[in-house]
Amino acid sequence: MTQPTPSEQSASPSSAADGRGGTGAGRRLALGSPRHVALADAVMELEEHMSKRGWDAPVAVFALVRTSTALRVDPSLADVLDPGAVELARANPESLMIVEQEDLPASATLEDLLTQLAWPMSVDGVAVSAERIVLPAQAEAEAAAIEDEAEQLAYLESRTDREEVRVVVGALRSNEAWCAVRARSQDSPDAVAQGPDLVPGLAEALRATFI
Helix, strand or coil, X not given: CCCCCHHHHCCXXXXXXXXXXXXXXXXXXXXXXXHHHHHHHHHHHHXXXXXXXXXXXXXXXXXXXXXXXXHHHCHHHHHCCCHHHHHHHHHCCCCEEEEECCCCCCCCCHHHHXXXXXXXXXXXXXXXXXXXXXXXXXXXXXXXXXXXXXXXXXXXXXXXCCEEEEEEEEEECCCCEEEEEEEHHHCCHHXXXXXXXXXXXXXXXXXXXXX
């Protein structure tokens, strides 16, 4: 795993609104579990981080490691991490350190990439950021029925009702998941939808990477 980038070192809670229009504090009440809250905070921090990279970015994969555990294993990490992240880890042992993965294996699709990943027990979770094209349900079914990849892409590009979205999905080894979705047409922090079940298929694919 590579070292966290400066924007990924902070594990401070996100203030982004949740999918129900509530605040970060409201999300905590809704989730209940400190572990699930820590995952939601990490996903929303990642969503903000990826928004700064802009659109048309490649798939990005991140390992999630409990900061408190990482510090016990390697106390020198305290010199690398943001002081706020270290303090939060002392106050909340479930807080997560986000580590971007480099040199990902070559793959034709996100699904193919995930089948090539496997995480050791030292990694508590994984998150991925990817851009997708979303269509109305009937159009999705029509696209899925097109077997030729070039024809399918042409069909998708021809649809004027398509919506480009960025999804950030995280899952923990203990089964919790959290998702954030931002539409390109509503590229604003207060228009980010979030919740545990927004992209269930991708969350399940992330869980399958744990060994």
